[in-house]
Amino acid sequence: MFIDILSWILIVIGGTFSIISAVGILRLPDVYTRMHAAGIGDTLALGALCGGMILQAGWTIVTIKLLLILLFMFFASPTTTHALAKAAIAGGLKPLIDEDRREDGLAKSEGENP
Amino acid sequence: MLRKLGLALTLFAFWLLLSGIYEPLLLSLGVVSSLFVAGIAHRMDVVDHEGFPIHIGPKGITYWPWLIWEIIKANIDVALIIIKPDLEISPIMFRAEASQKTEVGQVIYANSITLTPGTVTVGVNEGTVDVHALTIGAADEVISGRMDRRACQMEGDS
Amino acid sequence: MFIAASAAIIVAMALTLIRAILGPTIYDRILAVNLFGTKALLLIAIMGFLTERPEFLDIALVYALINFIATIAIMKFFRFSHLGHPHEEDNLGDL
Numbered sequence: 001m002f003i004d005i006l007s008w009i010l011i012v013i014g015g016t017f018s019i020i021s022a023v024g025i026l027r028l029p030d031v032y033t034r035m036h037a038a039g040i041g042d043t044l045a046l047g048a049l050c051g052g053m054i055l056q057a058g059w060t061i062v063t064i065k066l067l068l069i070l071l072f073m074f075f076a077s078p079t080t081t082h083a084l085a086k087a088a089i090a091g092g093l094k095p096l097i098d099e100d101r102r103e104d105g106l107a108k109s110e111g112e113n114p
Numbered sequence: 115m116l117r118k119l120g121l122a123l124t125l126f127a128f129w130l131l132l133s134g135i136y137e138p139l140l141l142s143l144g145v146v147s148s149l150f151v152a153g154i155a156h157r158m159d160v161v162d163h164e165g166f167p168i169h170i171g172p173k174g175i176t177y178w179p180w181l182i183w184e185i186i187k188a189n190i191d192v193a194l195i196i197i198k199p200d201l202e203i204s205p206i207m208f209r210a211e212a213s214q215k216t217e218v219g220q221v222i223y224a225n226s227i228t229l230t231p232g233t234v235t236v237g238v239n240e241g242t243v244d245v246h247a248l249t250i251g252a253a254d255e256v257i258s259g260r261m262d263r264r265a266c267q268m269e270g271d272s
Numbered sequence: 273m274f275i276a277a278s279a280a281i282i283v284a285m286a287l288t289l290i291r292a293i294l295g296p297t298i299y300d301r302i303l304a305v306n307l308f309g310t311k312a313l314l315l316i317a318i319m320g321f322l323t324e325r326p327e328f329l330d331i332a333l334v335y336a337l338i339n340f341i342a343t344i345a346i347m348k349f350f351r352f353s354h355l356g357h358p359h360e361e362d363n364l365g366d367l
Binding site: 023074077082 | 131132134182185186189192193196197201203205207224225226228229230231232233234235236237246248
């Protein structure tokens with residue numbers, strides 16, 4: 001019973017954060033800011049939903065597989081985001097920013113663009 | 115050699131966890147295939163401190179829960195920004211210190227920054243990382259260098 | 273419980289698809305499709321629970337791998353215009 005309540009809480013959190021990340025993808029202004037919204041969907045939404053499912057599954061092989069999915073996404077999601085950010089910068093897409101505190105700005109990154 | 119044996123053992127454990135059927139035939143097939151993959155990895159010369167960083171395992175035990183807690187806090191911050199009717203964002207691009215000694219440590223640090231919503235690593239240079247942050251608050255969190263120190267601790271002296 | 277979760281995920285998937293269709297740049301579309309893939313992976317896992325067939329989790333695991341590889345491949349293609357060797361002037365190697 002207690003476990004049921006806990007997994008309900010986790011699944012509601014996960015569903016809410018999934019929808020929030022999708023709304024963020026729609027609302028935020030440019031691709032670099034949208035990456036932050038996608039980060040929510042890849043970390044907390046996935047983690048909470050998998051956590052809820054793990055509590056329902058108990059100590060079986062299902063739990064191990066869910067943990068493997070979580071572990072894999074933990075490594076894959078930053079790699080994807082980083083590759084996307086790097087590709088967007090190399091593609092000459094300027095981020096919509098208030099201030100740029102890097103010393104040489106974006107000039108160097110644009111020079112790499114083949 | 116120890117590292118290659120460790121890789122073969124890890125692969126076999128992975129096989130056991132995924133298959134869930136423990137019959138002699140399947141177990142021996144698992145042994146053969148994990149040794150085969152370890153052999154290929156040996157020939158490709160990818161089993162080194164970078165390809166299979168087993169030495170940071172024990173130190174990661176304190177790092178992971180701390181990182182997960184940071185991720186949860188940052189998630190709530192970004193979610194609140196998104197659901198507020200007036201988007202209070204101030205995107206900022208800045209360069210932060212990455213004082214890790216090895217490349218593995220730098221990758222761990224850069225990935226930790228990216229995993230925390232609100233900050234995304236855009237580029238990694240010698241000793242610094244370029245970060246795009248959603249708000250000034252998230253940027254200050256990276257500049258304060260707390261995560262940098264934790265990543266250094268986890269990396270240790272390898 | 274799982275029906276509620278799958279409903280939330282389907283709503284999120286629909287919203288993500290809107291961005292994938294609207295997306296002004298190619299990178300917006302890739303980001304949206306990647307997030308869509310993550311949601312699809314969760315939906316497959318939840319379907320496994322709803323129909324009580326744990327084999328669905330294997331499919332979800334494979335889907336995660338394919339999603340990752342596909343995103344990286346598309347990104348590499350759009351950066352270098354081919355999937356083979358890295359660009360000659362780029363000393364970073366693979367993307």
